[in-house]
Amino acid sequence: MDWINAIIQGILLGGLYALFAAGLSLIFGVMRLVNIAHGDLIVLAAFLGLTITTALGVSPLIALLLVVPVMAAIGYVLQRGILNQTLGEDILPPLLVTFGLSVIIQNGLLEIYSADPQKMSAGALETASIALPGDLNIGVLPLMMFVVAVAVIAGLQWIFYHSSLGRAFRAVSDKQDIAQLMGLNKAHVFGLAMALSLAVVGIAGVFLGIRTSFDPSIGPGRLIFGFEAVIIGGLGNIWGTLIGGIILGVSQNIGAQINPGWQLLAGHIAFLFVLAVRPRGLFPRID
Amino acid sequence: MPDALLSTRELEAHYGDFQALFGISIDVFPEEVIAIIGANGAGKTTLMRSITGLLRNEPEMVVWKGQSVGGFRADQVAHLGIAMVPEGRQLFQSLSVKENLIIGGQMGRKGPWSLEKVYELFPILKERRNVPATALSGGQQQMVAIGRALMSNPDILLFDEISLGLAPIIIKSIYEALPKIIGQGMSAIIVEQDIAKAVSVSSRVYCLQEGRISLKGRSDELTREAISAAYFGV
Ligand SMILES: Nc1ncnc2c1ncn2[C@@H]1O[C@H](COP(=O)(O)OP(=O)(O)OP(=O)(O)O)[C@@H](O)[C@H]1O
Ligand SMILES: [Mg+2]
Numbered sequence: 001m002d003w004i005n006a007i008i009q010g011i012l013l014g015g016l017y018a019l020f021a022a023g024l025s026l027i028f029g030v031m032r033l034v035n036i037a038h039g040d041l042i043v044l045a046a047f048l049g050l051t052i053t054t055a056l057g058v059s060p061l062i063a064l065l066l067v068v069p070v071m072a073a074i075g076y077v078l079q080r081g082i083l084n085q086t087l088g089e090d091i092l093p094p095l096l097v098t099f100g101l102s103v104i105i106q107n108g109l110l111e112i113y114s115a116d117p118q119k120m121s122a123g124a125l126e127t128a129s130i131a132l133p134g135d136l137n138i139g140v141l142p143l144m145m146f147v148v149a150v151a152v153i154a155g156l157q158w159i160f161y162h163s164s165l166g167r168a169f170r171a172v173s174d175k176q177d178i179a180q181l182m183g184l185n186k187a188h189v190f191g192l193a194m195a196l197s198l199a200v201v202g203i204a205g206v207f208l209g210i211r212t213s214f215d216p217s218i219g220p221g222r223l224i225f226g227f228e229a230v231i232i233g234g235l236g237n238i239w240g241t242l243i244g245g246i247i248l249g250v251s252q253n254i255g256a257q258i259n260p261g262w263q264l265l266a267g268h269i270a271f272l273f274v275l276a277v278r279p280r281g282l283f284p285r286i287d
Numbered sequence: 288m289p290d291a292l293l294s295t296r297e298l299e300a301h302y303g304d305f306q307a308l309f310g311i312s313i314d315v316f317p318e319e320v321i322a323i324i325g326a327n328g329a330g331k332t333t334l335m336r337s338i339t340g341l342l343r344n345e346p347e348m349v350v351w352k353g354q355s356v357g358g359f360r361a362d363q364v365a366h367l368g369i370a371m372v373p374e375g376r377q378l379f380q381s382l383s384v385k386e387n388l389i390i391g392g393q394m395g396r397k398g399p400w401s402l403e404k405v406y407e408l409f410p411i412l413k414e415r416r417n418v419p420a421t422a423l424s425g426g427q428q429q430m431v432a433i434g435r436a437l438m439s440n441p442d443i444l445l446f447d448e449i450s451l452g453l454a455p456i457i458i459k460s461i462y463e464a465l466p467k468i469i470g471q472g473m474s475a476i477i478v479e480q481d482i483a484k485a486v487s488v489s490s491r492v493y494c495l496q497e498g499r500i501s502l503k504g505r506s507d508e509l510t511r512e513a514i515s516a517a518y519f520g521v
Contacts, residue, residue: 164389164393167382167386167389167390167393168390168393170379170381170382171379171381171382171390173381174379174380174381174382175377175379177341177361178373178377178379179379179390180340180341180360180361180362180365181339181341181361181362181365181370181371181373182362182365182390182391182393182394182435182439183362183365183366183393183394183439184362184390184393185360185362186362
């Protein structure tokens with residue numbers, strides 16, 4: 001039963017990892033930008049959630065209503081103000097600039113919030129659980145987060161393939177010049193893509209902050225999880241990131257079940273294994 | 288003479304240190320079709336890229352309805368009502384045929400063209416509307432590229448070598464459709480290497496040679512000899 005439990009918890013955790021990954025995958029797909037600051041932006045969103053919950057005395061889930069639009073706005077401004085200027089033939093400038101951004105966010109958060117671990121509380125929800133036959137218990141909160149993650153992925157998939165915004169994303173991704181001839185301002189389209197990416201980061205950050213304790217230094221670790229989920233699932237495949245997240249979450253939990261010290265290692269091994277067997281991930285979409 | 292719809296004024300274009308265009312001045316009048324001919328590498332595509340804003344210019348180098356627009360970005364130029372069927376078709380490979388057409392119309396400019404009208408012009412596109420655009424044959428892809436440009440209901444349409452790489456029979460049918468396409472009060476610039484084709488569809492011709500205009504005149508007045516001389520520089 002412990003094993004089945006570990007796998008179920010791993011699947012639910014995978015939803016969170018998929019949220020880490022989705023925004024990363026989206027902007028890579030649209031503008032071939034690898035955002036090194038992605039993990040730190042997740043942590044920034046967690047701290048933003050913490051500040052709102054304490055200042056307004058509301059549940060973190062209510063704080064989402066503010067965190068998501070604020071993160072989206074940050075994304076748009078960041079893209080238009082800084083990142084667009086770094087995009088071009090050379091892939092190095094955006095890497096360097098987002099790396100710099102990562103350092104700035106970490107130090108900024110450290111300055112404001114100190115290095116102490118923080119956590120957000122979702123109140124009674126945190127202990128609520130559903131009993132399943134065979135001594136299994138599923139926490140309501142992890143289950144809810146998983147459902148939200150699936151819904152977010154489905155929503156992104158819909159936007160990408162069935163909305164005019166998604167059409168613009170795909171057109172700009174295919175051929176930037178020609179997309180401009182259609183009257184699309186690529187700077188604006190990229191801004192919207194980053195806004196959407198950071199809106200998802202907003203959800204991911206608040207969920208992270210409810211699930212575990214966090215401090216300003218944990219961003220790069222979340223970035224790695226996001227990367228691994230993206231690569232396992234296959235570049236450019238939005239549903240793939242969910243599968244990648246789940247594989248990562250399940251491997252980690254199985255590792256932890258064998259030996260508590262093996263949790264992260266097991267995840268990395270699963271990642272390397274997929275990479276060795278299918279270098280382009282399980283369901284690649286981008287060539 | 289009415290005022291020109293679109294003009295270039297002493298337009299120059301550079302790729303790094305390499306100068307591709309030297310002082311190009313052309314005019315297109317309302318509802319006029321002009322042709323631009325020239326050998327490989329003469330600068331025809333570069334001129335189209337300059338007009339559409341894909342290459343940036345000095346503001347006064349491109350004039351649209353009396354306004355200097357040379358400094359506009361390509362998407363701003365598109366909003367003015369200038370559309371292009373680019374060389375090599377350049378369809379969006381992630382978009383279906385229908386999506387390629389819809390994105391051409393996403394600015395919402397009013398006019399005679401709509402998805403239905405494009406399907407009427409090229410019925411095969413309606414049949415194949417849900418197929419990825421790049422899965423079509425070359426001729427059908429060219430129809431998508433033309434339809435995509437029409438969807439923006441432009442005031443002027445730039446065609447950059449629409450016959451390139453197509454079978455003669457396809458070229459013939461596309462040129463036969465041309466009057467229906469530009470017969471709707473539109474102006475057009477037709478870039479073409481086939482001199483006979485260019486002369487037959489246009490009222491005036493400019494010949495480019497190594498980045499300069501080597502000849503210009505009325506299509507019905509230019510002799511074959513004069514054009515050949517300007518074309519090959521002999
Ligand atoms: N991206 C570029 N970078 C550098 N030089 C370029 C570039 N594009 C074109 N050129 C050069 O500019 C000149 C004009 O090229 P352009 O493509 O405008 O010619 P063209 O008349 O359209 O030729 P074609 O009939 O082959 O299409 C050529 O000498 C070409 O080599
Ligand atoms: Mg050309």
